Amino acid sequence: MIRLIVAFLWAALGMLFCLPIHWHNKHIGKTDPVKCWTKSKKLVSKFFRALIFIAGTKIEIRGEENLPDADHAALFVSNHQSYFDIIILQTLVKGNIGFVAKKEFRSYPLLPLFMEDMGSIFLDRDNARESLKTISEGTERMKKGLSLGLYPEGTRNHTDQLLPFKPGGYRMAEKSGCPIIAVAETNFGKIFEENPLHFIRSRHVIIEFAKPVYPGQMDKNARKEYYDSIPAQIQAMLDNHIATMKK
Numbered sequence: 001m002i003r004l005i006v007a008f009l010w011a012a013l014g015m016l017f018c019l020p021i022h023w024h025n026k027h028i029g030k031t032d033p034v035k036c037w038t039k040s041k042k043l044v045s046k047f048f049r050a051l052i053f054i055a056g057t058k059i060e061i062r063g064e065e066n067l068p069d070a071d072h073a074a075l076f077v078s079n080h081q082s083y084f085d086i087i088i089l090q091t092l093v094k095g096n097i098g099f100v101a102k103k104e105f106r107s108y109p110l111l112p113l114f115m116e117d118m119g120s121i122f123l124d125r126d127n128a129r130e131s132l133k134t135i136s137e138g139t140e141r142m143k144k145g146l147s148l149g150l151y152p153e154g155t156r157n158h159t160d161q162l163l164p165f166k167p168g169g170y171r172m173a174e175k176s177g178c179p180i181i182a183v184a185e186t187n188f189g190k191i192f193e194e195n196p197l198h199f200i201r202s203r204h205v206i207i208e209f210a211k212p213v214y215p216g217q218m219d220k221n222a223r224k225e226y227y228d229s230i231p232a233q234i235q236a237m238l239d240n241h242i243a244t245m246k247k
Helices: 002-017 019-029 033-055 084-092 103-107 111-118 128-143 167-176 220-246
Strands: 058-062 075-078 097-102 121-123 147-150 180-186 204-209
Touching: 002 019, 002 033, 002 111, 019 033, 019 111, 033 084, 033 111, 058 084, 075 084, 075 167, 075 220, 084 097, 084 147, 084 180, 084 204, 097 103, 097 111, 097 128, 103 111, 103 121, 121 128, 128 147, 128 167, 147 167, 167 220, 180 220, 204 220
Parallel strands: 058 204, 075 147, 075 180, 097 121, 097 147
Antiparallel strands: 180 204
């Protein structure tokens, strides 16, 4: 209960006190979006690291050598268990990173303001035309060096088996010339969402980064085969994590 209260107060008060920084960054972003993303990355990373500390989360990182340097973008394609997926991934990626979020996030208080500062885009899955516009915008941002986190399951999943993937967002890597890095995240839901009354608990989590793959360099058949293989690749990493944690 204490962790939950402290985390809630930190999140609520932190966003309120950082509103002037948001307005400043938003002004910068009108003429220099990369500078806005960079400033927001520094601010949000400190904010998220504090939340991870409050939660008492112990992070085991596998495949850290597969992360790109700060000057190169990638599309991180991951399973989705928790809000902590975004919190932890953002702190581990070296360069600027935004996220592909559901349009419903826009209705949250304050949070979408900072998500926009980071370069996040909001996807309307019920509107094909708007989805294409969003993917096109994401592609242009990746060309400017912004990494994006994509969760193709479309919703948080608290089982050991992946939900069907929606692969439309993969085109952002294909069209921007950036790699896809498959990511497997285990035990993230047990930090918060899966606990009784949503108490925050200290947990050991595993996050693994696969080797980067450049779909834009493949022919059509090889690219389709690779896209189809991504869920199985992530599932294999998850199964390995679970087996390791049971030992």
